[in-house]
Amino acid sequence: MDIAKLRADTPGCQTKIHFNNSGASLPPYPVLHAMQDYLTEEANCGGYETAAANATSLNRFYMAAGKLLNAPAKNIAFTSSATNSFARALSCIPFKKGDVVIIANEDYASNQLQFLSLEERFGIALIRAHSLPEGGVDVDHMTSLIKEKHPRLVSLTHVPSNTGLIQPVAAIGKVCRELEIPYLVDACQSVGQLPLDVEAIGCDFLCGTMRKFLRGPRGAGLLYVSDRILHKPWYPLFLDMYAATWTDDDTFVTAPDAKRFQDWEQNYALLSGSYAAIHYANEIGLQNIADRNRYLGSLLRPRLQALPGVTLLDKGTALASIITLTAPVSDPQWLLTSLRERHINTAVSVTASALIDLKSKGVNWALRIAPHYFNTEEEIDLLLDALESLFANP
């Protein structure tokens, strides 16, 4: 991997030390230029005319996303965020009172909120599988719950936002496939940093966002939908005339492909930037990215752990490129701002964003450091120096 070239491609690398890649990463020039060029053409030529003139190149988004996930292009929808993808997937499931949904304690906060809302409004029964003492969902417990309860849906967050934990999504997918149970995977933090294969995972839906490890624009996401779902008469609760065709006064037919999950109106500049981001990641290679990130993590984790007053919080046998830790300071905002003043970007996770997990770790906030392949050893040194001096003078 030519790190110098990748950094030269990234304007943000010139002035910032960016370890907030699990929040929003730094887009490279191809992403920035794709969006700027598209917006310029729209302003000069008109929105509809620009979309028509660029139809073929815009379509590359679906092919590139399909390549990224090992799925046909027709199974991919472009959305506005991972949460939006998740909600669209959920809204196509005809939940009835008493339907069981099985999830994990570590699942992303907004997903938990959506299930709690379904519980309140439609009377579904939400069951969380146990976590293992060493971290992550207890696959045996989740499997026995699935076999016993035969749920309407199983859902798992691949890499939760507030920890580097990698959940065993394929092991759960195998059980769901055996029992033909719909399976929704939130891959928001794993897409762009780990190789993903929807066939190997065995999922029916997979949600992703563009701005994190894919290094794409904000306000853009993707949704994979399996043929198993597309062959059912299921569709999102609120359809528009892209997702369905109005065939007679009182009838409609839904799109046969994942466009059923997409809106007619789209931000085409973001679609264009999203294609550029996915293509960029595909060109580097997801295994290369995962290997480089594992290397950066192996440099960071022991050195962070060695700082006085620091405890690493990530549990699990397999860890991704998110490192969370307790820091010997009382005000997380002060720490974040002080690092930003030194041009170092990090993030803070608070209890409301990972209630069950952070409570179980006995903390109400954690510093989150998420390296990505373009980060360097020198940047790690600078981060460690900054933390050491801030912790010495809190």
Ligand SMILES: Cc1ncc(COP(=O)(O)O)c(C=O)c1O
């Ligand atoms: C694991 C996980 N899922 C979902 C989301 C939501 O993504 P978006 O903000 O694109 O909806 C996040 C955001 O941090 C996340 O970390």
